[in-house]
Amino acid sequence: MRELLYRHALCEALDEELARDENVVIMGEEVAQYNGAYKVTEGLWDKWGNKRVVDTPISEAGFIGMGVGASMLGVRPVMELMFWSFHSVAFDQLVNNAGCMRYMAGGLINVPIVVRGPANGGTNVGATHSHCPEGLFAAFPGLKVCAPATPADAKGLMKAAIRDNDPVFVMENTKLYGNPGPVPDPAEGEHLVPLGRADIKREGSDITLIAHGRSVLHALEAAGTLARDHGISAEVLDLRSIRPLDQDAIINSVVKTNRAVLVDESKPFNGVSSQIAALIQEHAFDHLDAPVKRVCSMDAPSIYSPHIEDEQLPNARRVVEQVLTIA
DSSP states (O other), X not given: OEEEEHHHHHHHHHHHHHHHXXXXXXXXXXXXXXXXXXXXXXXXXXXXXXXXXXXXXXXXXXXXXXXXXXXXXXXXXXXXXXXXXXXXXXXXXXXXXXTTHHHHTXXXXXXXXXXXXXXXXXXOOOGGGOOOTHHHHHXXXXXXXXXXXXXXXXXXXXXXXXXXXXXXXXXXXXXGTTOEEEEXXXXXXXXXXXXXXXXXXEOOSSEEEEEOTTHHHHHHHHHHHHHHHHOOOEEEEEOOEEETTOHHHHHHHHHHHSOEEEEESXXXXXXXXXXXXXXXXXXXXXXXXXXXXXXXXXXXXXXXXXXXXXXXXXXXXXXXXXXXHHO
């Protein structure tokens, strides 16, 4: 194991996949000479050159469409969106073209494209740059969505996404890029994290905290506070993958603890946590000792003010407060 920053773990995954498969290419705004807007692709253009790491115009509709077309012909493009909020100008390409092609072709045409970039609030860049659209894209069959919380999961999920024959949307978080964490050394063997497999980040017996992305860190902090100050043993389940979703892991944990709080940075209306709450109600209702509670972003466009936006998003204090209402 080594300590790597989240961004460096992603970069290592990209580098290894570029080496493994000559069909893998990276495309996006400023991913080449500039090393990426968030330095995730640092050094890759120097190593692999213009044909494997390609700068694109500032036109998401154009370069996402190009990537979808290339993937249908056997290329495995990894497309960077500077913000996932810009998905809206390439929605037809992402949903209708990438998401539907394999089904409409009767399985004869694969679309092995990865679209990655930051999908989060908390960086005070305004409402048009702060969306969390993982629940939106997970609603469309044919698309796969993941949201890694740790450097190890970021690397493992990225490698699995690049090898997948379906479109995979990797939702990263700007505020995680500088976070360090242990990542297996390549000398120890290949590190892959399968899509659709959740991970228990902390064992517990009294309540389950279910989260993905940066919300996992809030859940872990809350679990520490609950144990120290209230004697409550909270289990933290990291979804890692939104679609496919590890339903068994969710139900097994709730059956074990009999209570659940869902921590989700997306908005509460039709968010990821809405689906999970429905899943728990359908499959684990008789095991619940209290209603399922949620901690989401407050239901308004992202606020520009740093102090107010910090409170708009999930945080450990809000998680603890919700737990105490049902514990």
